[in-house]
Amino acid sequence: MHRELMxxxxxxxxxxxxxxxxxxxxxxxxxxxIIVLAIVMAINTMVKSWEKDILGAITIQVSPIExxxxxxxxxxxxxxxxxxxxxxxxxxxxxxxxxxxxxxxERLMTPWLGNKVDINTLPIPQLLDVQLKENAEINYxxxxxxxxxxxxxxxxxxxxxxxxxxxxxxxxxKTLALSVLCMVIxxxxxxxxxxxxxxLGINMNSIEILHIIGAQDNYIAKQYAKSYAKIGxxxxxxxxIFAIPSIVLVSKYGISTGSGLLNSAGLSTGHWLLxxxxxxxxxxxxxxxxxxxxxxxxxxxx
Amino acid sequence: MSxxxxxxxPIIELQNVSVGYxxxxxxxxxxxxxxxxxxxxxxxKSGAGKTTLLSMLYLIKKPYKGILNVFGNNINFSNRDxxxxxxxxxxxxxxxxxxLEHLSxxxxxxxxxxxxxxxxxxxxxRVVELLRWxxxxxxxxxxxxxxxxxxxxxxxxxxxxINRPDILFADEPTGSVDAExxxxxxxxxxxxxxxxxxxxxxxxxxxxxxxxxxQRIDLSGGTAKLYPALQKI
Numbered sequence: 176m177h178r179e180l181m182x183x184x185x186x187x188x189x190x191x192x193x194x195x196x197x198x199x200x201x202x203x204x205x206x207x208x209i210i211v212l213a214i215v216m217a218i219n220t221m222v223k224s225w226e227k228d229i230l231g232a233i234t235i236q237v238s239p240i241e242x243x244x245x246x247x248x249x250x251x252x253x254x255x256x257x258x259x260x261x262x263x264x265x266x267x268x269x270x271x272x273x274x275x276x277x278x279x280x281e282r283l284m285t286p287w288l289g290n291k292v293d294i295n296t297l298p299i300p301q302l303l304d305v306q307l308k309e310n311a312e313i314n315y316x317x318x319x320x321x322x323x324x325x326x327x328x329x330x331x332x333x334x335x336x337x338x339x340x341x342x343x344x345x346x347x348x349k350t351l352a353l354s355v356l357c358m359v360i361x362x363x364x365x366x367x368x369x370x371x372x373x374x375l376g377i378n379m380n381s382i383e384i385l386h387i388i389g390a391q392d393n394y395i396a397k398q399y400a401k402s403y404a405k406i407g408x409x410x411x412x413x414x415x416i417f418a419i420p421s422i423v424l425v426s427k428y429g430i431s432t433g434s435g436l437l438n439s440a441g442l443s444t445g446h447w448l449l450x451x452x453x454x455x456x457x458x459x460x461x462x463x464x465x466x467x468x469x470x471x472x473x474x475x476x477x
Numbered sequence: 478m479s480x481x482x483x484x485x486x487p488i489i490e491l492q493n494v495s496v497g498y499x500x501x502x503x504x505x506x507x508x509x510x511x512x513x514x515x516x517x518x519x520x521x522k523s524g525a526g527k528t529t530l531l532s533m534l535y536l537i538k539k540p541y542k543g544i545l546n547v548f549g550n551n552i553n554f555s556n557r558d559x560x561x562x563x564x565x566x567x568x569x570x571x572x573x574x575x576x577l578e579h580l581s582x583x584x585x586x587x588x589x590x591x592x593x594x595x596x597x598x599x600x601x602x603r604v605v606e607l608l609r610w611x612x613x614x615x616x617x618x619x620x621x622x623x624x625x626x627x628x629x630x631x632x633x634x635x636x637x638x639i640n641r642p643d644i645l646f647a648d649e650p651t652g653s654v655d656a657e658x659x660x661x662x663x664x665x666x667x668x669x670x671x672x673x674x675x676x677x678x679x680x681x682x683x684x685x686x687x688x689x690x691x692q693r694i695d696l697s698g699g700t701a702k703l704y705p706a707l708q709k710i
Contacts, residue, residue: 185588187579384575387537388636389565390592391558474557 185385186378186395188402193377197370198406204363205414205457206421208356209450213422215352216446222345229334233313235259235303238328247298255326256301262325263303266318268311275302364464371399371468375476382473396469400462407461411454418450486549488513488644488675489534494543496526496533502541503529507701509694511677513643516670518686519679521696527679528648530696534677535569535646536560548643565593568637568674572649574629578622582613582632585621589640607635630654634665644675651682663689 188194237259240251256274263272280302281294288294307313315333322329375382385395426441487510497503503526511517519527532538533545536552545552548563555563568589576585583604590600608614611631616624621632630653637645647666651659663685670676680686686693693704 183580183584185577185580185584380575381577383537384577385588385592386561387535387564387569387575388589388592389561389563389567391561393558394592 184398184402186374186381186398186402188374188378188399193370193373194402194406197366197403198410200366201363201406201410201457201461202413202417204359204366205410205453206417207414208359208363208457209414209418209453210421211352211356211359212453213418213442213446213450215349215356216442216449218345218349218352220441220443220446222342222349225338225341225345229338231307231309233305233307233334234332235263235305235322236300236330236332237303237326238300239298240328241298252301255328256303258325259303259322259329262322263305266321268308268313270306270308270311272303272305275304360460363460367403367461367464368468371403371465372472374399375469375472392470392473395473396466399469400466403465404458404462408454408458410461411457414457415450415454422450487511487546488515488548490544490546491540492544492546494533494540494545496529496538496540498529502699504696504701505699506543508543509701509703511675513675514670514673516667516676516689516691517678518689518691518693519677519696520681520683520686520693523681525696526699527681527696530694530701531569531646531648531677531679534644535567536564565589565640566643568640568642568645570633570637570645570647570650572652574633576621576629576632576636579620581618581620582608582624583617585632586635586639588636593640603639604635607639611635626653627658630658630662634662638669638674642674644677645669647676647678649680649682650678651680651685659685 237252237256239247240255242248260272260274263269277294280299284294284299288297313333315331319331322331382395422442490510491507493506493508495502495505495507507530519530521527529538533540534547536547539552548566550559550563552560552563577588580588586604586607587600590603605614605617608617611634613628613631613635616628621629624632630650634650637647645666650662650666654662666676666678667689678685690706692706695702695704
């Protein structure tokens with residue numbers, strides 16, 4: 176056992192400068208890989224959150240009724256609101272309905288109107304936040320028609336239009352990130368391929384000796400696979416050590432911007448675990464690529 | 478009547494074989510055969526093709542044309558893995574030793590056994606036994622790059638014989654050692670031959686071929702001619 180552990184690699188790949196070069200290069204690739212992986216996972220979480228939060232709710236706008244003097248008729252407006260409220264509470268697929276209070280409306284309007292305007296004097300529509308039941312199939316056309324029978328001043332905003340645009344944008348971002356991910360994996364494979372080929376050239380004498388004493392290609396390929404597994408694992412660890420602080424910093428920055436949309440782009444424990452096992456993936460990937468390269472190269476060489 | 482059927486096929490057989498480098502034929506239409514247990518010298522001037530012939534026989538070089546049978550297998554129809562398995566039954570000693578210099582004496586000698594997948598305990602037993610025999614057990618963990626020429630020669634021979642090969646090839650084994658070591662080496666080859674190992678030695682040392690009376694393949698002008706051992710009167 177002791178001798179097995181102390182046993183040196185018969186092909187001295189560990190001592191080569193190319194190995195150091197590949198290790199540094201792979202560490203950079205692994206860093207990029209983990210960062211992009213985190214981006215992809217964050218986008219996925221964000222999209223799911225949007226779909227859950229936004230598609231699970233609709234907003235009803237009810238315009239106030241004005242009298243002959245173009246002033247808001249409070250009684251009629253309230254009566255109209257009660258009717259809409261009753262209609263929505265009884266509508267199919269609706270879980271709950273509540274009127275958005277004046278203070279919230281005021282807060283929402285402040286960025287546009289400032290603090291000095293009394294919004295009660297303005298014909299601002301009243302808003303109803305309608306929460307839908309999970310997986311409820313809503314017929315929006317039917318709902319709109321029913322609502323118009325109650326009052327022509329009410330309209331439904333089901334967020335779908337602008338959300339679809341956002342989802343498309345998020346989808347493009349995800350595709351871009353996935354392309355970068357594939358590119359990183361591809362470049363990494365090329366680096367391993369060329370460094371393995373270079374190493375085979377440098378160690379041709381050792382390989383020929385091994386062949387002469389009866390080593391099969393599999394035996395030689397395993398030596399390379401073992402060596403590159405080490406490189407892959409250490410690259411993964413180094414990449415991870417640098418990537419985690421970067422991701423934590425970006426996450427904190429995203430949250431501190433206060434953007435509601437970005438806040439939903441958090442990473443779950445599962446995501447963190449997935450990132451933690453990237454050195455294992457890196458090990459298997461480097462090992463497999465080196466093994467395959469050696470097998471194919473030896474078939475062509477001798 | 479005996480039930481035992483002995484394989485009378487030659488251990489090595491060449492039929493109209495041509496071989497060379499980069500398309501140039503060094504040996505042309507060579508036909509010869511060696512039986513198991515033969516002791517054979519391969520002679521010829523420098524550049525006559527001794528090393529080329531040997532590298533083809535220890536299955537590193539493929540013939541351009543003709544048929545080469547080793548252990549009864551036509552190597553033209555053997556895949557890479559079966560060629561490797563055949564090589565495991567062959568031992569080779571080189572003039573320049575061709576050791577893996579970064580490895581220890583132990584690891585170099587253990588190499589053919591590891592390639593065969595033998596367990597480390599059995600490997601250790603065999604290597605230590607052989608190291609005692611070549612009187613190098615004190616240098617077991619020395620790195621080969623630190624050894625003298627004579628020590629390297631002994632390690633190279635130990636590596637070639639550790640897996641008890643059926644055929645042992647030696648390319649100019651006495652070329653870089655003094656007369657005393659050369660004589661010891663030859664006596665070792667004779668002993669191995671006595672226990673059934675087929676020995677093929679490439680040499681241009683005429684003293685050697687005249688001292689040891691064995692059959693001889695003489696290479697000249699791209700052809701090979703087999704001379705039998707002289708009959709004792």
